[in-house]
Amino acid sequence: xNSVTQMEGPVTxxxxxxxxxxxxxxATGYPSLFWYVQYPxxxxxxxxxxxxxxxxGSNKGFEATYRKxxxxxxxxxxxxxxxxxxxYFCALSEGSGNTPLVFGKGTRLSVIA
Amino acid sequence: GAVVSQHPSWVICKSGTSVxxxxxxxxxxxxxxxxxxxxxxxxxxLMATSNEGSKATYEQxxxxxxxxxxxxxxxxxxxxxxxxxxxxxxxxxxSAREEGKYEKLFFGSGTQLSVL
Numbered sequence: 001x002n003s004v005t006q007m008e009g010p011v012t013x014x015x016x017x018x019x020x021x022x023x024x025x026x027a028t029g030y031p032s033l034f035w036y037v038q039y040p041x042x043x044x045x046x047x048x049x050x051x052x053x054x055x056x057g058s059n060k061g062f063e064a065t066y067r068k069x070x071x072x073x074x075x076x077x078x079x080x081x082x083x084x085x086x087x088y089f090c091a092l093s094e095g096s097g098n099t100p101l102v103f104g105k106g107t108r109l110s111v112i113a
Numbered sequence: 114g115a116v117v118s119q120h121p122s123w124v125i126c127k128s129g130t131s132v133x134x135x136x137x138x139x140x141x142x143x144x145x146x147x148x149x150x151x152x153x154x155x156x157x158x159l160m161a162t163s164n165e166g167s168k169a170t171y172e173q174x175x176x177x178x179x180x181x182x183x184x185x186x187x188x189x190x191x192x193x194x195x196x197x198x199x200x201x202x203x204x205x206x207x208s209a210r211e212e213g214k215y216e217k218l219f220f221g222s223g224t225q226l227s228v229l
Binding site for chain 2: 004036038041042043044045046089100101102103104105106
């Protein structure tokens, strides 16, 4: 079946540090890939997505590239801010309509000033 | 933007009691809602998919008689944990898909359930 593996947290970084959160996936077909972010006390929000190989999703300074050859979708940001402190979830979805998302375990990021 | 309201955000109950969690789409119609559960340091695991006006589809290993899902309207789905036990303590989160928009998926803020 489909699965998502992302790096264990928590991750603690100083402000302006470079961030990488690794995500790899297993899928039977050609999934769409997503990164969701959950800020304290809020629901998950879509951060970025990519629907086919070599696509790059980007938003709020975060980027992730759909790498079919390595089945990866690593999240990166060049310079993190305290406001980026949250839990980040990698997810995939195959098909359309009622297909639910398959999530990774989530990675908690804490950015300190 | 679209918002999904989920409440309560946390609940503590005694073993053997039932707990109802509500999930509402506030400014859109959601024909499909998903219920997830997350144990500490584990993935969000899909429990069931509910479609308005029909019975929910449960994932393998999820007891339908224990986790009652009602999706009676296009804006409301409820999950009732019946006769809760300590092992049901978990983080429950709902998501709602806007009708006709495949990738428009919005999440509630989750409910932390602790069963004593």
